[in-house]
Amino acid sequence: MGYEELVEKRKVLLADMDQDAAEAKCGLEETRKLYHVAIHTREILDDLDQQFKEKTRLTDEDIAFLFIAVGLQVMRQYLLTRFPKIMDDKTAAKRTPGHLEEHSDRHHRLYNPSLAEIITNPVPFDAMVGADGALKGGGKMGHRVTAIGHDPLLGLIFGTANIATSTLTTSSLASYHIYTNAQNVDYFRSKARTELVIGKTINKALYERYEGKAIVAASLAKEIIHLHSDLYTKNSLPLPVIPVLNSELAGRLGSYGLHMANVLAVGKQAAGAALINFLIATAHRLYGGNLQGREAKCYEVRTRKIVSYSDAIATGSNLVATAVTRDIRLLDIGGFAVTVYRLITDRKFIRSVKEEFIFGQYFDMVRGEERR
Incomplete structure (x- = not known):
């Protein structure tokens, strides 16, 4: 083997050694990063949790939407969907x-x-x-x-x-x-x-x-x-079809208040509450503009908070008003049902978005990607 060939082999070996050293250094850096993330997981998750709270906290504009929603629900309760007066x-x-x-x-x-x-x-x-x-x-x-x-x-x-x-x-x-x-x-x-x-x-x-x-x-x-x-x-009138199946049951249900007048009233209450929720949510989403990714989901959390909070406030005030006046016709049963449904479904949605936000960013850090 000639001198020139030895020199070329030496250059190749040195290049391979440099590459191996660079890869080892990179691996060491990644290991250090993973170690840092691992030992500080609790602090990182707490920080991400705080970030989520900040991103989904209601702003002054959101509070304005909230008050409008509460006002509309209260107007519906007392002007549009109260229980009808019974006549002879x-x-x-x-x-x-x-x-x-x-x-x-x-x-x-x-x-x-x-x-x-x-x-x-x-x-x-x-x-x-x-x-x-x-x-x-x-x-x-x-x-x-x-x-x-x-x-x-x-x-x-x-x-x-x-x-x-x-x-x-x-x-x-x-x-x-x-x-x-x-x-x-x-x-x-x-x-x-x-x-x-x-x-x-x-x-x-x-x-x-x-x-x-x-x-x-x-x-x-x-x-x-x-x-x-x-x-x-x-x-009033019995619930549909039940009299043919069991007339005694239909009569008992009617004596408990489960007749068409009350069913229609509750249905109107629920439909009115749901319609107001839909209008407020749509208006708030349009106000937010064209957001993408995690920002869009965080904004959706704020939208759902507005709807849930407004329903809860309106329902709470209705229960108080009914108790104080002792006027059962004021009771917003349909609105109460919508409130319970919204609280359950919105809480589930918010928890899902929160988990995606926190653990998504945490895994980005583990992979070495930039936090978004």
């Missing part, structure tokens, strides 16, 4: 749009009352004279449970058919012809066939000419008006 049957009927003064005077043709008779007579499923036990089992709600024409859902079918055929169908799906006696009071005259009650109504709607179609249309309109007039009375 006659007062409710008079206040119902489309209500007419009615009197019983049925010139009976089996399953085929005239249009004028349908318009001027009360609904046949309010008859109780001569029921002879056919309407038993409704508890305190009485015939509102056992006469299926009062069902908020099935009544649109059976109640309409009853009006169109001058009959009454019970929650057990037995039907009766309703007549008017000498004292102008509706009463149970004889049994009818439920399949004919429905079949005759379908025939009027589909196959008869103008009068048949007008009878069904008028019957449906009268059914809707009647349901509306009964809705905010003392016994």
Whole structure:
């Protein structure tokens, strides 16, 4: 081997040694960094936790959104979605749009009352004279449970058919012809066939000419008006379908306050609260601009804090106001349910973002990447 070859080999060996030394030095530096991170993990995590708190703390602008949200929720509670005032049957009927003064005077043709008779007579499923036990089992709600024409859902079918055929169908799906006696009071005259009650109504709607179609249309309109007039009375209306499945259960639920008036009121409260939450959250997100990555998620935490805090404040004030005034109509049950839901789901979201923020940055440090 010549001198020149030895020199070249020496250069290669020295270069390899330099590279190995550089890699060893780099590895040593990484080891030192990992060691530093490892022994200071507690302090680093505490620092990152504090950073997260600072990034998700509500600003003055956020506080403004919070007060607007609380104001809107309070206005909704007392102006838009409080529980309705309960009226007696006659007062409710008079206040119902489309209500007419009615009197019983049925010139009976089996399953085929005239249009004028349908318009001027009360609904046949309010008859109780001569029921002879056919309407038993409704508890305190009485015939509102056992006469299926009062069902908020099935009544649109059976109640309409009853009006169109001058009959009454019970929650057990037995039907009766309703007549008017000498004292102008509706009463149970004889049994009818439920399949004919429905079949005759379908025939009027589909196959008869103008009068048949007008009878069904008028019957449906009268059914809707009647349901509306009964809705905010003392016994209100039962929950849909339950009377057919178990009339006694429907009656018990109604006596506990689980009837349509209260269910609709609570539904309006919940829908109103959720709508305000959506509008506030959307406005706050738009105000934040086009953020990306962890900054966007931290901003979302602030948005959710605004919504949760506003719901909690509004619900707390509502409970206090209800307790002080002892007016149960002020109670915002739907809003309370939305508040509980938001507190649970938003807390879960915030915890998830916090974990991602802290441990994401911690692992960036372990990998030697810059903290973002």
